Amino acid sequence: MSTVPEQLPVTPLAVWALVLGIASLVFCCLPSAIPAIICGHLARSRIEPTPATASGRGMAMAGLIMGYVSVVVFILACVLGVILCLTIPALIKQCNAT
Amino acid sequence: MTEGKVDVKFGEWIQQGWELYKANIGVWIVASLLAIVISIATVGILSGPMMAGMIWIALALVDKKDPKPQMGDVFKGFDYFLQSFLFCLIWGIIMLAASFLLHLIICVGSVVAIILPIVLETALMFGLFLIVDKKMEFWPASMLSLNVVKPNFFPFLGLMVVSMVIGHIGMIACGIGVIVTMPIAVCILAVAYRNVFGVQAAT
Numbered sequence: 001m002s003t004v005p006e007q008l009p010v011t012p013l014a015v016w017a018l019v020l021g022i023a024s025l026v027f028c029c030l031p032s033a034i035p036a037i038i039c040g041h042l043a044r045s046r047i048e049p050t051p052a053t054a055s056g057r058g059m060a061m062a063g064l065i066m067g068y069v070s071v072v073v074f075i076l077a078c079v080l081g082v083i084l085c086l087t088i089p090a091l092i093k094q095c096n097a098t
Numbered sequence: 099m100t101e102g103k104v105d106v107k108f109g110e111w112i113q114q115g116w117e118l119y120k121a122n123i124g125v126w127i128v129a130s131l132l133a134i135v136i137s138i139a140t141v142g143i144l145s146g147p148m149m150a151g152m153i154w155i156a157l158a159l160v161d162k163k164d165p166k167p168q169m170g171d172v173f174k175g176f177d178y179f180l181q182s183f184l185f186c187l188i189w190g191i192i193m194l195a196a197s198f199l200l201h202l203i204i205c206v207g208s209v210v211a212i213i214l215p216i217v218l219e220t221a222l223m224f225g226l227f228l229i230v231d232k233k234m235e236f237w238p239a240s241m242l243s244l245n246v247v248k249p250n251f252f253p254f255l256g257l258m259v260v261s262m263v264i265g266h267i268g269m270i271a272c273g274i275g276v277i278v279t280m281p282i283a284v285c286i287l288a289v290a291y292r293n294v295f296g297v298q299a300a301t
Binding site for chain 2: 055056059061
């Protein structure tokens with residue numbers, strides 16, 4: 001039987017980044033994407049100087065990526081919404097005229 | 099490290115994989131449920147690390163690590179986040195792009211588009227295992243997997259097809275059965291990986 005080396009504690013901020021990141025994708029909401037990004041950056045800045053005492057880099061990075069993806073999706077959805085709002089009345093007007 | 103001819107013990111590996119699954123069925127079902135739900139909820143972004151977590155559990159069980167792995171250990175896949183994420187992302191994009199281009203060729207293209215993912219999955223079958231076990235980067239791990247599989251392609255293709263059929267048979271039950279059957283495929287491949295690459299001295 002082999003033994004497992006002692007496990008480093010995961011930084012709570014990294015776990016928060018992951019949870020908020022997942023929530024931001026599941027519920028498509030910006031209010032959880034921004035905290036996910038903040039927690040992710042904070043977790044990384046705390047883990048990187050002391051990699052021997054804390055872990056959770058992967059979770060922090062996952063939270064960051066999901067947070068940024070949610071923000072990008074939100075911005076794209078807003079842009080699409082604005083385009084539709086601008087073009088649909090014009091299209092209706094054109095249809096009515098013909 | 100094994101490159102060149104490998105004796106693919108088909109039946110023996112499948113049986114050992116099944117025994118490994120049967121002995122830890124509770125851990126497997128919960129870990130698999132977590133992995134599948136999180137992967138789907140995150141539109142596949144976390145499928146790489148969740149798969150890496152499943153592989154970590156499988157290898158720990160094959161190596162008889164003490165203490166025994168628990169269902170929560172599926173989150174150990176996040177220790178390999180970047181490499182497992184890149185592995186799934188890059189190969190996923192390559193597979194999608196190739197399938198799209200092949201579908202443009204009428205008839206023959208469609209047939210090749212069905213075969214290509216199976217061939218590519220066989221070539222890369224040990225990629226994620228190498229990332230988890232040997233902490234390799236995704237590209238060298240992919241290339242090493244390819245080099246090991248290449249001289250023994252057809253036996254490994256058979257093993258991959260069998261484990262894919264077993265792993266996906268749960269799809270019949272409205273897809274929910276995959277939670278139960280997918281870990282069997284992971285166990286079979288973990289046994290195969292250990293037999294091909296041997297035990298890592300220190301992990």
